[in-house]
Amino acid sequence: MFKVFGAGARDCDGLTRRNFLQAGALGLGGLTLADLLRLRARGATDRKARERSVILFWLSGGPGHMETWDPKPEAPSGFRGPFGAIPTSLPGVRFGELMPEQAKRMDRLAVVRTVNHGSGDHTKGNHWMLTGFEGPAFNAPDNTIQRRPAIGSAVAQFLGGKQTGGMPPYVAVPNLRGGTDNIFHYAAYLGGGANPFVVESDPNEAKYQVKNLTLPGGVTLGRLEDRRRVREAMDQLRRESDPRLRDIDAYYGQAFDMLTGKSVANALDIALEDPKLRDRYGRHTFGQSALLARRLVEAGTPFVTVNCVPWDHHGTAPQMKTEEGANKLIPPLDRAIAALVDDLIDRGLYDSTLVVAMGEFGRTPRMNKDAGRDHWGNTFSVLFGCGTMKMGQVIGKSSARGEHVVDRPISPQDVACTIYQHLGIDARSITFEDRAGRPTYLIDNGEPIRELFG
Numbered sequence: 195m196f197k198v199f200g201a202g203a204r205d206c207d208g209l210t211r212r213n214f215l216q217a218g219a220l221g222l223g224g225l226t227l228a229d230l231l232r233l234r235a236r237g238a239t240d241r242k243a244r245e246r247s248v249i250l251f252w253l254s255g256g257p258g259h260m261e262t263w264d265p266k267p268e269a270p271s272g273f274r275g276p277f278g279a280i281p282t283s284l285p286g287v288r289f290g291e292l293m294p295e296q297a298k299r300m301d302r303l304a305v306v307r308t309v310n311h312g313s314g315d316h317t318k319g320n321h322w323m324l325t326g327f328e329g330p331a332f333n334a335p336d337n338t339i340q341r342r343p344a345i346g347s348a349v350a351q352f353l354g355g356k357q358t359g360g361m362p363p364y365v366a367v368p369n370l371r372g373g374t375d376n377i378f379h380y381a382a383y384l385g386g387g388a389n390p391f392v393v394e395s396d397p398n399e400a401k402y403q404v405k406n407l408t409l410p411g412g413v414t415l416g417r418l419e420d421r422r423r424v425r426e427a428m429d430q431l432r433r434e435s436d437p438r439l440r441d442i443d444a445y446y447g448q449a450f451d452m453l454t455g456k457s458v459a460n461a462l463d464i465a466l467e468d469p470k471l472r473d474r475y476g477r478h479t480f481g482q483s484a485l486l487a488r489r490l491v492e493a494g495t496p497f498v499t500v501n502c503v504p505w506d507h508h509g510t511a512p513q514m515k516t517e518e519g520a521n522k523l524i525p526p527l528d529r530a531i532a533a534l535v536d537d538l539i540d541r542g543l544y545d546s547t548l549v550v551a552m553g554e555f556g557r558t559p560r561m562n563k564d565a566g567r568d569h570w571g572n573t574f575s576v577l578f579g580c581g582t583m584k585m586g587q588v589i590g591k592s593s594a595r596g597e598h599v600v601d602r603p604i605s606p607q608d609v610a611c612t613i614y615q616h617l618g619i620d621a622r623s624i625t626f627e628d629r630a631g632r633p634t635y636l637i638d639n640g641e642p643i644r645e646l647f648g
Contacts, residue, residue: 246617247491247543248349249484249498251531251551254320254373255505256574258557258567259596261290261520263305263575266559266596273559273595275567276517284586292524295532296577301586302535302544304578304646308590308599311555311606314569316375316506319554324378326610326637332375340382343626345610346497347381347388348636351626352619353496354388360457361494366390367483368397372503375554379499383629390499397464397482404462461493462486475533476526484530488537491547496617502527505553509566516557516566527551535579544581548616551577552609559596573599576609580616583646607640615642 258275260266265279265288279288282300289297296303311322317337321329325342343351346364354363370379370392381388395402460466464486475481480502487498507519514522531551538544556574557567573592579585590602614621614637621637628634 246353246546246548247496247498248346248548248550248613248617249487249491249500249534250346250613251484251500251502251527251549251577252324252373252376252379253505253527253551253553254376254501254503255316255507256319256553256555256557256569257505257523258507258516258520259307259573259575259592260557260559260567261516261524262293263289263577264307264592264596265290266594269559269595272561275561276565277520284588287588290520290524292520293528295528299532299535302539302579302581304583304585304587304589306576306578306589306604306609306643307592308573308602309552309576309604309606309609310573310599311571313571314555315571316554316569319569319571320375321378322606323552323554323609325382326607326640329378337375338377340378340380342634343382343384343388343636344379344390345613346379346390346499347384348614348621349497349617349619350381350388350390351384353617361461361490362391362458363495364388364390364497364499365393365487365490365495366499366501367393367486367490368479368501369394370499370501372501374504374506376501376503384626393462393486396479397486398477398479402464404459407459407462457493461489461495464489471537474536476529478526478530480523480526480530481533484534485537488534488541488543492541492543500530507557507566508568509562509564513566515564516561531577531579539581544579546582547580548583548613549577549579550609550613556596572597576604578612578646580646583616584648587645589643589645604643605640607637608643609640611637611640612643612646615647 260273260275261277265277266274267279267288278291280291280294280297282289282297284300287300289300311319311328313319313322315332317332318329321327321341324344325340326345327342329341330337330339350364366379370376370390379390393404395404464472464482467485467489472482472485475485480500483500487500490498502523505519505523507514507516509515531549534549535544538547538549555569555571558570562568573596590604591600592598593600611621621640622635624636625633626636
């Protein structure tokens with residue numbers, strides 16, 4: 195069995211929540227970016243994975259499956275909701291009427307309609323879908339503590355070892371705020387080096403700027419070089435007594451090059467794109483973030499999360515009603531995904547890039563008294579798109595009113611395993627040390643969704 199042991203435990207509210215590209219990380223402080231590069235050097239994966247990537251559209255709050263990929267137009271009005279269903283390019287398959295662009299491209303997509311974990315708890319569901327493992331309950335005393343690494347952080351651990359031209363292995367755009375209990379995107383016991391680089395700027399805004407790739411006021415490149423030399427001198431003393439630190443200079447050298455180089459900044463400069471292509475994606479946060487994700491994977495980043503929020507539409511203030519929320523969020527998401535698929539195909543990247551869209555659960559099949567839908571984990575949909583997987587299919591069948599699984603239940607671990615499989619990571623053969631130093635499997639009982647790899 196192949197084992198990889200991650201970095202030591204970190205405080206969930208400390209280093210694991212910092213951006214690893216801040217210039218201060220190269221000063222006399224922590225090892226944030228260097229930790230990242232050390233993890234990259236340890237990467238161990240299938241050789242083919244060196245050309246693969248994932249773009250995750252994260253729909254925090256939980257999109258309604260009846261309004262998106264699993265409409266029920268024949269159900270009673272209290273179930274089918276305010277929208278109809280439209281045909282797709284795949285005979286017999288219908289999407290919600292607000293998804294015409296994805297409907298046209300159904301032959302290039304696959305929908306799993308029977309993902310389930312049985313929970314209506316945002317906190318549990320977020321952790322479950324982002325890591326593959328059940329999280330703490332909303333009202334638990336440890337409800338902000340991440341128990342397992344996010345999928346993106348595990349990918350950063352492994353695929354960071356490839357030559358990416360200085361690109362970070364895990365990026366989130368435009369931010370990781372918003373949504374409900376949207377807090378489990380991080381590395382847990384893998385250490386801060388496997389955390390995402392969060393852009394923290396909306397690429398649709400006129401003043402868009404990636405703040406963490408600029409030096410703090412008053413810090414020049416010369417001063418940054420001075421900081422590095424001081425750090426090297428201190429590390430030399432430590433290396434004399436600890437042979438594990440002999441290669442620290444190489445990691446700090448790479449960290450310095452990443453901060454002062456051009457590859458990351460260029461990939462994140464969306465103004466370099468043709469305005470007509472930007473229009474195709476849509477001049478909104480969802481569309482421009484999707485385009486930025488394409489730029490990142492094209493430049494060498496293996497995992498990008500596009501944070502699309504908020505989807506918690508109960509109908510009671512401050513949450514939107516189902517009709518209001520769907521009209522606000524589904525059309526831009528639809529356009530962004532469709533444009534991304536077309537763009538990846540045009541650039542020859544769809545075979546190597548897996549597109550996934552999902553939230554932590556679905557919404558109740560029966561509308562509530564406030565014209566909203568509540569939380570539903572008994573069956574919900576996840577979208578996949580990839581040129582080397584078997585597209586043009588619906589996997590699983592939910593009941594006539596969208597209440598439960600009728601055929602082919604899929605677990606959160608199956609979803610995670612499918613993502614890992616695309617990237618060449620055998621998730622059930624790998625362990626990390628958890629916070630107690632115990633070997634812990636990346637995934638313990640999930641399987642890749644076989645229909646996608648047939």
